[in-house]
Amino acid sequence: MKSFIYVIIFFSFFDLFTQLPVMSTYAESLGASAFLTGLAVGMYSLSNTFGNIISGFLTDRKGPFMILVIGLLTTGVSLTLYNLVDDPTFLLVVRFIHGLVAGFIVPAAFTFLANATEQEKRGKGSAISGAFVGIAAIIGPAFSGILASRTSVPFVFNITASFMLILGVLAFFLLKTAKAKKEETVSSKRIPISVFFNNIGTLKAFSGAFFLMFSQGVIAYLLPLKVQSLGFDSRVSGTLMSVFGIVAVLVFILPTNRIFDKVAPIKTLALGISLMGISQILISQADSSTLLYLAMICYGCGFGFLFPSVNSLLIDSTTVEIRGKAYGYFYAFFSLGVVLGSSLLGWLSLGITSGFIFTGFVLLCFAGFTIIPIKNKTSQHI
Numbered sequence: 001m002k003s004f005i006y007v008i009i010f011f012s013f014f015d016l017f018t019q020l021p022v023m024s025t026y027a028e029s030l031g032a033s034a035f036l037t038g039l040a041v042g043m044y045s046l047s048n049t050f051g052n053i054i055s056g057f058l059t060d061r062k063g064p065f066m067i068l069v070i071g072l073l074t075t076g077v078s079l080t081l082y083n084l085v086d087d088p089t090f091l092l093v094v095r096f097i098h099g100l101v102a103g104f105i106v107p108a109a110f111t112f113l114a115n116a117t118e119q120e121k122r123g124k125g126s127a128i129s130g131a132f133v134g135i136a137a138i139i140g141p142a143f144s145g146i147l148a149s150r151t152s153v154p155f156v157f158n159i160t161a162s163f164m165l166i167l168g169v170l171a172f173f174l175l176k177t178a179k180a181k182k183e184e185t186v187s188s189k190r191i192p193i194s195v196f197f198n199n200i201g202t203l204k205a206f207s208g209a210f211f212l213m214f215s216q217g218v219i220a221y222l223l224p225l226k227v228q229s230l231g232f233d234s235r236v237s238g239t240l241m242s243v244f245g246i247v248a249v250l251v252f253i254l255p256t257n258r259i260f261d262k263v264a265p266i267k268t269l270a271l272g273i274s275l276m277g278i279s280q281i282l283i284s285q286a287d288s289s290t291l292l293y294l295a296m297i298c299y300g301c302g303f304g305f306l307f308p309s310v311n312s313l314l315i316d317s318t319t320v321e322i323r324g325k326a327y328g329y330f331y332a333f334f335s336l337g338v339v340l341g342s343s344l345l346g347w348l349s350l351g352i353t354s355g356f357i358f359t360g361f362v363l364l365c366f367a368g369f370t371i372i373p374i375k376n377k378t379s380q381h382i
Contacts, residue, residue, distance in 0.1 A: 001116060001174070001175065002113060002116055002125075004170070004171070004174055004175070005109055005112050005113045005116075006113075006128065006129060006132050007132075007167070008068070008072070008105065008109050008167055008171065009106070009109050009110070009113075009129055009132050009133065010132040010133075010135065010136050011136075011160070011163050011164065011167060012102070012105045012106050012109065013106075013132070013133045013136035013137065013140070014136040014139065014140045014143075014160065014163075015075065015079070015102060015140075015160050015164070016044075016102075016136075016140070017136050017137050017139075017140025017141055017144075018140045018141070018143060018144035018156060018157075018160060019044065019144070020140070020141050020144075020220070021141045021144055021145040021148075022144050022145065022148045022153050022156065023040060023041050023044075023153075024037050024038075024040075024041055026091075026148075026153040027040040027041070027088060027091060030085065030086070030087060030088050030091055031087070031088060032088035032091070033088075036088045036092070037088075039092060040088065040091050040092055040095055042339055042343070043092055043095040043096050043099060044095050044096075044098060044099035044102075045099065045335045045336075045338050045339045046096075046099065046335070046339065047095070047096045047097075047098075047099035047100040047103070048099040048100070048102060048103040048335045049103070049332045049335040049336055050100060050103065050332075051099060051100040051101060051102060051103015051104055052103040052106065052107055052327075052328045052329070052330075052331040052332040052334075052335060053103075053328045053329060053332050054103070054104070054328070055067055055071065055103055055104040055105075055106075055107040055108055055324070055327075055328050056107045056324050056325040056326065056327055056328015056329060056332075057324075057325055057328060058104075058324075059107060059108050059111050059323075059324025059325070059327070059328070060321065060322055060323070060324040060325045064108040064109070064111045064112045064115075064324060065112075065171075065175050065176070067104055067107075067108040067324075068104075068105060068108040068109055068112065068171055068175070069168055069171050069172050069175075070104060071101060071102070071103075071104030071105035071108060072105060072164050072165070072167050072168030072171055073164070073165060073168035073169075074101035074104070075098070075101050075102045075104075075105060075161075075164045076161045076162070076163075076164035076165035076168060077161070077165075078094070078097050078098040078101050078102070079098065079157045079158065079160055079161035079164065080157075080158060080161050081094045081097065081098070082094060082153065082154040082157045082158075083154045083158070085154070103331070103335075106327075106331050107324060107327035107328040107330070107331050108324065108327075110129070110311070110327050110331075111323050111324040111327050112175070113125065113129060114311075114314075114315050114323055114327075115320055115323065122261070122311075122312050122315045122316070123257070123259075123260025123261040123262075123265065123308055123309075123312045124257050124258060124260055124261050124308075126260060126307070126308035126309075126311035126312050126315075127251075127252045127253070127257035127260050127304075127307075127308040128252065128253070128257070129311070130248070130252045130304070130307040130308050130311070131249050131252035131253045133307070134245050134246075134248045134249040134252060134303075134304075135245075135249060137241075137245045138242055138245040138246065138249070141238075141241070142238075143156075144156045147159075193329075196325075196326060196329060199317055200317075201313055201314070201316060201317025201318075202313075202314060202317045202318065202326060202329075204266065204269065204310075204313060204370055205310045205311075205313040205314040205317065205326075205330060206329060206330060206333045207333075207366065207369075207370075208269050208273065208306060208309065208310035208313070208366075208370070209310050209330050209331070209333040209334045209337065210333040210334070210336060210337040211273060211337065211362070211363060211366050212273075212276075212303070212306050212307065212310065212334070212337065213333075213334045213335070213336075213337030213338045213341065214337040214338075214340055214341040214359075214362075215276050215280065215299075215337075215341065215359060215363060216337070216338065216341060217337060217338045217339070217340065217341020218280070218341045218345060218355065218356070218359045219241075219244075219299070220341075221341065221345060221355075222283075222345070222352055222355050222356060223237055223240060223241070223283070224237045225352050226283060226286070226292070226352050226356070227240070227292070229352060230286075230287065230288075230289070230292075232289060236289060236292075240292055240293065240296045241296075243293055243296045243297060243300065244296045244297075244299050244300040244303065245300065246300070247296075247297050247299075247300025247301055247304065248300040248301075248303040248304040248307075249304075250300075250304070251300070251301060251303075251304025251305065252304055252307075252308070257308070260308045260309065260312060265308075265309040265310075265312040265313040265316065266309075266313065266370055266371065267371070268305045268306075268308070268309040269305075269306060269309035269310060269313060269370050270367045270368075270370045270371045271302075271305050272301075272302045272303065272304070272305030272306030272307075272309055273302065273306055273363050273364075273366055273367045273370065274302070274363070274364060274367040275298055275299070275301050275302030275305065276298075276299055276302035276303065276306065276363050277302075277359075277360045277361070277362075277363030277364040277366075277367060278298060278302075278360065278364070279295045279296065279298040279299035279302060279360075280299075280356045280357070280359045280360035280363065281356065281357060281360035281361075282294065282295035282298060283295045283296075283356050284352075284353045284354075284355075284356035284357045284360070285353075310330075314326055314327070314330055341359075345358070345359075
């Protein structure tokens with residue numbers, strides 16, 4: 001069952017990463033202005049935030065089984081709607097629908113996984129799920145970029161739609177047994193949002209998720225500009241991103257992943273976010289491709305330590321009855337981080353060097369925050 005959930009997680013993030021290299025050019029090909037192009041790119045993350053939160057609430061009330069099946073099937077259908085797009089306005093509508101229903105999948109899948117994993121193995125389990133996210137980040141952009149150049153963007157999305165629909169049908173039949181077990185623990189009690197933010201564990205997990213993707217948004221926005229400013233072509237940007245992804249996956253799958261079960265997640269979280277902050281500062285000062293690669297290796301190590309840590313922290317801080325809602329907020333912060341990572345730097349009008357230094361400083365400050373105890377906030381399960 002867990003192996004099948006890993007496959008679902010892979011294709012959920014594969015769906016996300018295949019969009020990155022093609023959406024802006026696709027919007028422009030439909031005649032979208034610069035504003036509408038940016039809106040089309042960001043609309044998915046915006047509606048995905050709402051989808052994550054809705055999924056969290058429904059997962060706790062109905063169990064993750066049906067929410068996961070509905071999310072997979074509706075995402076598959078929403079991907080086929082790109083075949084009907086013929087103007088920028090309709091593209092925005094499809095992007096909103098796609099992001100909203102796709103947001104149902106990840107919180108339900110990770111809740112399923114967390115509830116099926118032994119407590120003493122939750123760190124290693126989080127690392128393995130992170131490996132599937134990393135592999136999707138490596139394969140997805142290359143797959144869509146190459147295939148879209150030879151066919152079309154809707155054709156690429158049709159292939160992803162086929163996988164989603166097949167997974168939805170398989171999930172309906174394969175996860176029924178796990179559904180029956182989960183129904184015994186479904187809770188109908190209402191938990192106020194403030195409870196999650198008054199618990200130090202969930203607060204730091206949410207913050208870690210936000211800054212993880214905030215940093216990722218900055219990398220996606222500024223790294224190609226940095227590479228270009230040094231006189232290199234776009235292929236260097238692609239290989240730099242691949243290096244980061246490969247290093248992160250190695251941290252996830254090598255025997256080093258045992259550290260996530262033996263060391264307190266708050267410590268590996270602080271280490272991971274510190275490495276990511278240092279890498280941003282290194283990129284700002286890099287004047288050669290060698291230094292850029294070293295910085296991205298550092299970034300990949302940081303990402304590899306951070307992702308399992310925030311997942312483990314969330315599992316440690318929540319009970320089964322409200323874990324779906326917790327994961328809903330958790331991945332909502334993921335989506336918000338992506339949106340704000342690039343848009344905030346654009347709004348502040350920071351240059352390439354200043355943008356990386358600013359981000360590095362913010363991440364290092366957050367690393368310090370994670371290891372400082374906060375009074376008047378509980379650290380127990382909620």
